[in-house]
Amino acid sequence: MKNYYILFCIVCFGFSQFSFAQNDSKPKAEALTVIDSLYKEDQFYLSMTYNVLANLPSGVEQTGFSLGLHAGFIKDMPINKQRNVAIGIGLGYSYNSFNQNLGIIKGDDDVTNFVVLDDTYDFDYSKNNFYLHMVELPIEFRWRTSTATDYRFWRVYTGFKLGYVFYNISNFQGEVGDVRYTNIDGFNDLQYGLTLSVGYNTWNFYVYYALNSIFEDDVKTLLTQESVDMNAIKFGLIFYLL
Template structure:
């Protein structure tokens, strides 16, 4: 009977004392990741400027560009403020200009300049493109492991595969729309630069190759269409 009394005493007073005599456990503070990366989603809006225009060719309105995708960040130094970024994205680009495109009975595209030679008015003449893009960037920034607001300068190279070319014309003679037109260069590439602070950054793209193949010439002028694009705008990076 004595043993049972001792056991009851231990259970009544010993265990609660052991449980409640422990020190309070504090909530851990946020752990700073010293191996952080700037893996980012990006979204951009640009104004597309056509350069190297043939005689009589000009832009006729606002030409819009949109882009978006994801970039994988690979730091190169211990501070992790210098890195290489490789990504995958999509872009849409429209170009309003006065190069008319008409397909003949053999489904071949003919290019001509809409100038004073034609005695009709038109309200729309443009072409636009959809592309899959691979951006490659050399990245410098003032970021730290605990700061999400910093200055950046990212410069690099972008390759795009244009998987859809569409031409639109609307005027007195009717409406014409063509898809997947031969004559465009499916592979587009150029230099890029983005610079700014935090989310807001200026963006520049300078094309290194023309939009059209070497064989494409304007029907009236007989000149090769060597025009390419410069894109100016804003790009936003989001973690």
């Protein structure tokens, strides 16, 4: 009986060792990394620009910092297998201020006059600007060095942007009083131009060059009857988010 007991213990011990060896020999499951083969880039954008007026009429000049703020969504649509070339189409909002010395004044007949505020007018003023609120449609051709796992990359995005001015404001503050107008006649409702974004990772340089005038073709300065063909150039930074 004693011999059977010893034999039973030996068999149990051997079986337990065999089971342990079998379990230990099984390969450990490795963590799986999921790679999105249909990844997209840069769906949202935020931008801040310095707005410059070009093609100024005689006597007109900018008088301070003119700010632009822009934000929106762009649908990224890769067009090659590597997904580093894409077309982007989006929708955004743009706020633009322009500080300058072209006064916008309405006469008694409610006709809008555009007056160059120079030495001809003997009064002081502290502020003269206009603001444009726009809905924008950006269209871009996009090239980048991104991959499905690399989130820091070079990008060059170039394209065209169409904007609709849905609200404009003119603001004047001076010794003759404070004058504020909204939705003034004479502004081009449609604004359009070329865009370029170049950069790496977070920091990207942005430029917009308007192809048409801010004002309509028949807008002229009051005294000289010179056409006001000013167009906007915007320089700044743009930030992209997924």
